[in-house]
Amino acid sequence: MTLAPLLAAPVAIQIHAWAAMAAFVLGLVQLAAPKGTLPHRTLGWIWAGLMVAVAISAFFIHEIRLVGPWSPIHLLAIFVLVMVPLGVLRARRHRVTAHRKTMIWVFVGGLVIAGAFTLLPGRIMHGVLLGG
Numbered sequence: 001m002t003l004a005p006l007l008a009a010p011v012a013i014q015i016h017a018w019a020a021m022a023a024f025v026l027g028l029v030q031l032a033a034p035k036g037t038l039p040h041r042t043l044g045w046i047w048a049g050l051m052v053a054v055a056i057s058a059f060f061i062h063e064i065r066l067v068g069p070w071s072p073i074h075l076l077a078i079f080v081l082v083m084v085p086l087g088v089l090r091a092r093r094h095r096v097t098a099h100r101k102t103m104i105w106v107f108v109g110g111l112v113i114a115g116a117f118t119l120l121p122g123r124i125m126h127g128v129l130l131g132g
Contacts, residue, residue, distance in 0.1 A: 005127035012060035013124060019057065020111060023050035027107045035096075044091070044103075048084050051106060055080040073114065080110045 006017055026047045033040055058077035062069040087102035118125035 001129055002131060003128060005124045009124050012057050016054055016057035016061060019050045019053040023047055023054060024111045027111060048088055051080055051084050076110060076114055080106055
């Protein structure tokens with residue numbers, strides 16, 4: 001494992017990757033910890049902020065270009081920017097089941113599935129975790 005590929009990447013990619021990694025770890029904590037507590041709410045706001053940072057930073061990354069400067073990952077960023085505020089709104093309205101489902105979808109789609117694609121050969125995170 002080496003951070004060299006990530007540290008050599010453009011700033012937008014570094015912001016995107018560090019925010020995504022922090023959101024992934026914090027998301028795991030949120031999924032495992034007791035719900036409805038002050039720590040859950042506090043960490044939830046931090047997680048939501050990290051997810052928004054991940055989504056916004058994605059719009060400054062154009063490594064994969066399928067339609068002009070855009071790729072399907074940018075659709076995922078739009079999804080995150082819509083669903084995170086919706087999930088927060090659902091929590092504030094005490095719609096716990098809807099909040100849970102929304103945030104799990106954002107975690108799985110925005111971090112787990114998208115993160116898996118970053119491990120493909122030739123991608124920066126592949127180089128970070130597996131070298132070369």
